[in-house]
Amino acid sequence: MNSPRSHSRRATRRLRLVAALALSITLPAQADSVTDWNALASGPVVGPRFGGPQQQARAVAIASLSVHDALNSIQSRFNTYRPVTSAPGNASPDAAVAAANRTALLAMIGALPAPPTPAEATARANAIAAINAMYDAAIGPGAPDASEAAGIAAGESAADTIIALRYADNGSGGLMPIDGSGTPNLPAYSLPPSVGVHQATPAPEFPAVTTPAFTGWVFVTPFAVTSAAQFHAPPGKIFKVTSPKYASEYNLVKSIGDARMRGAQPNSPPSDIARFWPAGGLDWNGNARLASAIRGLDRWQHARLFALLNMATADALITNMADKYTYNFWRPVTAIRWPDDGNPFTRSDPTWRPFLQTPPYPDYPCASTSMTGAAAQTLRRYFKSDAVPFTRTVNAAINPLPPPLVDLPAKTITRSYPSLSTAEQEQAMARVYSGIHFTEGCLAGLKAGNQVADWVFARYLQPK
Secondary structure (H helix, E strand, O other), X not given: OOOXXXXXXXXXXXXXXXXXXXXXXXOOOOOOHHHHHHHHHHOOOOHHHHOOHHHHHHHHHHHHHHHHHHHHHHOOOEOOOOOOXXXXXXXXXXXXXXXXXXXXXXXXXXXXXXXXXXXXXXXXHHHHHHHHHHHHHHHOOOOOOHHHHHHHHHHHHHHHHHHHHHEEEOOOOOEEEOOXXXXXXXXXXXXXXXXXXXXXXXXXXXXXXXOOOOOOHHHOOOOOOOOOOOOOOXXXXXXXXXXXXXXXXXXXXXXXXXXXXXXXXXXOHHHHHHHHHHHHHOOHHHHHHHHHOOOOOOHHHHHHHHHHHHHHHHHHHHHHHHHHHHHOEXXXXXXXXXXXXXXXXXXXXXXXXXXXXXXXOOOOOOHHXXXXXXXHHHHHHHHOOOOOOEEEEEEEOOEOOOOOOOOEOOEEEEEEEOOHHHHXXXXXXXXXXXXXXXXXXXXXXXXXXXXXXXXXHHHOOOEO
16 A cells, blocks of 8 residues: 555655646646656657657657556556566556656767757757756655666666667767668758759748758658558659649649738638648647547556557658658749749749748658648547547747738637547648648648558557
């Protein structure tokens, strides 16, 4: 039986955990140590230290799997990702969660290349401090008791096992990635300009010309799917740029994704939708925390949910980059400024600019909808329903606009979704409203993400 002192220590630790997160993260109503750490790992202090969305998805998947396996070494309720040694029955689950996260996150941060700027060095130091503060709050002052010590050992062991799958000793006492993630932009993109071929975004863009990136992400080892080509998207109908289909999609994005149109309608639903998703709506860990907050999940169930979700999104983005650099299809900003694509139903505009910044990789399929499709399908499978509602509030940053328009000010935007499919479809259209995608690529991304999630969910972390 737990003593009053044990109950008091747990209550005190929970208060410290909440305090450690309060400055940067809003917790949902039904939170526990798993959701608290997920909020930190995927949130603005720690997540961006790993790089772009592809790199962040990989890092959060590693941390989430570490947590899942650590908890199931204490109480074996779900199949683990990798074999684990059974922990003592009295091991503290919260200590295991804290140790798994801290071990995995600090190992991955330590293996990053040197910070490219002083600002990033400071941001990285702040992330390390936040992780350590969260850990200290979880364990409490003084030496860990026997339960905490057993939980710490379980968490560290699980994290070490997952880290060892993707990192090795670099010969200097540190770690280096061995899963292909260490050279995300090699080989360098070199296709010459041509009709239908992706190029660096042309000037005048904002904030500058964007060079194609993540050409090497196809070589990253997936977490669950057999290869980056397993769910290869079929060629798009829009690839035939002389076709009516292409002209229809070209003219749609040219019209509704134009920075001048969106800037002239700053508070319209399409403008808000375009800004909402990159401002935080694409944080599917946060969306999952909101959607699951009222469902009474315990730590084991939360850990399984986030491990499945992050494996699926990480693998969907590996799949996505493989397809993008197979097809190398151009973005709207290149297409619309092109002098003559040979289609009699398209008209070039050399001054056209998208509402939002064009991402640094080809159009087809869409990366953000691949991630959304994977996350939404995981939630659908987990809760056995599409009716998984959530409401999200984000703070959209200042939005630059071309002269003579005035930049849009920062804005708080709230969106509500009665179902996951509603959120998926809106996010797909958001990229068209943003002027950065053709519609077909967005829908192809959703489909591929759904397929990856189905594969992961059917084969990994099953109940015992």
